[in-house]
Amino acid sequence: MKRQISKANFSLVSTELENYESNGLITGEQKNDILEIYDVKGGLNFIRVVVTIGALLVGLGILSFIASNWDGISNLFKLVIIFGVFGGVNLAGYILSENYSKTGRSMIYLGTLVYGAGIFLIGQMYNFGGDFPTAFLLWSLGVVPMAFLLKDKYLMLFANLLFGIYLNASFDQGFPYAALVGIPVVYLAFNYFERSRLLLFFANLTALSFIFQMTLRYEVKGLYVALLFFVIGLMMYGIKHSVEPDIFRVQGNILLGVTGLILTFPDLWNIVVSTQSTRLISILFAVAFVTLLFFLIRKGSIISLIFVCVIIFRYYTDTFAFLPKSLFFIVGGLLLLGFGFYFERMMKTSKGGTLA
């Protein structure tokens, strides 16, 4: 099997190989042999984009029609229309899948939106009270079978997003037992759908938001929530494994950056130390956090660099006590300049150290 690479990477490889050829490093034949290994991955297919957006518009139109609660036709008739259109587009999708696979697939997508409209129609017909987060759980539940059957990662992504909405909206409802099944399912889907990185990314988001909802439900103190997610972020970044480590590293890095930033706010710490010392402990944390970020930047993390900038901005706007701030910034800056100079000199003397 050929190696699948993106268009951009393929053009990089071929320009480099042409360069080697003109330098006489490889022959023209060798260049062609190497290029033969690769297969350019299909990017966006124009027809697919057009029909999918078409299906999306029709679906949103139907959802909006239901929400208008137009009294020109009865609820029962609306329900018959929903059932009829749902059956019709799925049948069309099935028939078209043979010869017009892209249009066929967009019919299936339309069906999932029509199904959602049906859920809200029923909610409206019987005047269901409350915020109706169950609607999103049921919607998700109805999309999953088709997603698995067609192995369609976008349908699965849609189901995952709907499930995420349910999880985040069900705070004042009973315990979201559905998560005990739903979260394993989104990871199972990742494994089943040719290990799509997109699905893993959103599966992680769903799992994290479930943990967050649990901390809200059991009224965990803000400090412990932030610390918990800081540690989770560190683990996602640091633990070595072979399952798409890039995804875990990026998500872990953002998570530890955001929670670390939150932990630099003094008020959070007043549950473990007296009110007078919250400022001190938050600054100690900030120093340790920035040290960690510098360590990560040395390992090539650009995201950490962004967080260092945010931290600097956060402290610059923190207080109007200009003189102490001035001292703090000048001392901090001089320390960094000094370190940088020391490292640069060390590299010069040791001739080609690995510091970069």
Added chain:
Amino acid sequence: MTKKYRFLIAVTIPLLILLAMMIKPQATVLFGQEIVLESKAFDPTDLFRGDYVAISFAISEIPKSKVTLPIDKINNKNLYVSLKQEGKYYVVDQVSEMKPKQGVYLKGKFQANYNEFNQADKLTVDYSLDKYFIGQGSGVNLQQKSYRGGLVGTVKVLGGYGVVTAIAPI
């Protein structure tokens, strides 16, 4: 199992979910007992279900003195509220942990409201009967009438489950 059958199953599951959602409310509308409740209302919009009248029934506020249970058995618990007819409207008769054997009753989630002396004097009950969906734009009229003299809601009740079937000015 052929491809055709598997596809059929994937299409049928959503339809079954839709039908299953309708069983309890439709049975209530068909076979439930009709009661009339006193209410106030205003007119917001839901993104997916459209305009509705947010209803607050008089029976959703119960004085603590009406309930004999200790407060930890009330707050955040699902309890049964028995109703009795007084004149035109149904009003709260009593509150119980167990399903009443007879009469009209609704199941609701209780929440204690504390006054300035930190005593739970009023209880709010969520019966999930707080919305009535209407055609777009028609709510303003209802809302104005509600300010003048209140509204009456008609609710069908079956086995502690209620469905709002009508809202009208007094």
